[in-house]
Amino acid sequence: MILSNDTIENKNMYAEVDVFISNYTLVDADIFQLWTEGYSSTEAVHFQNTKGVARNMGAPLELIASDVLDHYRTYSLLERLLYTPTKLSEQPSFQLEPQSQHLLIEKYYNLDHSVAREILGKKLSSRYRKDLDEVADRTGIRLKSCRRQFDNVKRIFKCVEEMPGNVTNNIKQNFLLPDELARKYAVIVFIACLRFETAKRRLQYLDFSDFFECSQAIMTYWTYTYQHSGPEYYDTEMDREFLLDLREVRSLLDKEKEIKHLVLIRLKSVILERAYQELDLNFRSYWRSLITIAINLHRTRELRCLFMELSEKLIEPWRTNNWQLETVKSFLPAVTQSVLDLEVAREQEIRLLFDRYMAVITVMLIKMYHS
Numbered sequence: 001m002i003l004s005n006d007t008i009e010n011k012n013m014y015a016e017v018d019v020f021i022s023n024y025t026l027v028d029a030d031i032f033q034l035w036t037e038g039y040s041s042t043e044a045v046h047f048q049n050t051k052g053v054a055r056n057m058g059a060p061l062e063l064i065a066s067d068v069l070d071h072y073r074t075y076s077l078l079e080r081l082l083y084t085p086t087k088l089s090e091q092p093s094f095q096l097e098p099q100s101q102h103l104l105i106e107k108y109y110n111l112d113h114s115v116a117r118e119i120l121g122k123k124l125s126s127r128y129r130k131d132l133d134e135v136a137d138r139t140g141i142r143l144k145s146c147r148r149q150f151d152n153v154k155r156i157f158k159c160v161e162e163m164p165g166n167v168t169n170n171i172k173q174n175f176l177l178p179d180e181l182a183r184k185y186a187v188i189v190f191i192a193c194l195r196f197e198t199a200k201r202r203l204q205y206l207d208f209s210d211f212f213e214c215s216q217a218i219m220t221y222w223t224y225t226y227q228h229s230g231p232e233y234y235d236t237e238m239d240r241e242f243l244l245d246l247r248e249v250r251s252l253l254d255k256e257k258e259i260k261h262l263v264l265i266r267l268k269s270v271i272l273e274r275a276y277q278e279l280d281l282n283f284r285s286y287w288r289s290l291i292t293i294a295i296n297l298h299r300t301r302e303l304r305c306l307f308m309e310l311s312e313k314l315i316e317p318w319r320t321n322n323w324q325l326e327t328v329k330s331f332l333p334a335v336t337q338s339v340l341d342l343e344v345a346r347e348q349e350i351r352l353l354f355d356r357y358m359a360v361i362t363v364m365l366i367k368m369y370h371s
Contacts, residue, residue: 039142089101332362
């Protein structure tokens with residue numbers, strides 16, 4: 001068979017064509033961020049145009065709009081897969097590189113602190129979900145984003161609330177979240193499990209980071225994982241034996257004069273003279289409040305109202321008496337060390353109980369005290 005020159009040229013031309021086919025799903029971090037924040041595709045195009053994407057790419061705005069819309073369709077299809085992140089790498093519908101998977105999961109489960117603060121302590125019900133428009137109004141976060149965050153909290157809570165072991169680790173294993181984000185969800189789960197009161201007007205000045213630090217301290221020192229290890233122990237379950245044993249610190253009420261003397265000696269050269277005189281005058285009230293809170297923590301209602309009790313019995317009197325935050329930071333360690341130095345009956349047991357109690361109370365009062 002004889003080939004013509006045209007046939008040979010055509011054959012050579014087609015032999016030089018390179019073809020590359022890929023079905024990897026591309027994730028644009030900026031567009032996905034806008035999608036998770038509840039912006040419409042039209043608004044996303046506007047943001048892209050404002051950033052100069054069309055100008056930098058030399059592409060008409062219509063092409064950018066088409067690209068954004070395509071991304072939005074893809075993310076809507078991906079959303080159902082993000083409900084169970086551990087299956088994201090196994091599903092055949094979308095091929096995603098590992099870094100794209102991590103980006104999708106982290107951004108989809110991201111929490112706005114203002115929204116998280118609103119959700120804290122609330123019953124995670126369908127009825128509350130219907131009222132999220134009020135949350136959107138108060139926080140300035142779009143309703144679609146508020147719903148996404150609420151649904152994520154509810155999904156994680158249902159998954160891990162009765163799961164033994166460390167709740168942060170359980171969240172990381174089941175939802176593949178980075179450590180810091182997993183710990184935020186762990187605190188929300190913890191407060192929901194223990195039903196701490198967080199919504200009263202007296203506590204409205206506290207933000208999510210305040211509750212985060214306080215709850216982390218409680219989970220570390222007052223749950224069963226403090227003295228026990230193993231998968232059968234929960235850090236969403238209070239150490240009931242410890243809370244019952246705390247009733248024993250009642251004996252410290254009889255040591256008020258000695259403790260006051262030791263505390264004032266420690267603070268004489270540390271705090272201002274005005275603060276020193278005020279503490280000398282009102283020490284008994286502060287001391288009895290600390291002990292009263294401790295000996296009642298075994299009662300479920302008192303435990304749930306812990307934030308309220310600290311605010312009412314200590315923080316508000318300190319504010320009234322014009323305490324500075326530095327005074328609070330000096331006073332609490334001085335009290336703890338004075339008890340540790342005190343000679344009391346059954347001293348070792350009482351010291352250990354009070355030290356473990358104050359490890360949390362100190363963190364909470366310092367974090368909650370906004371002078």
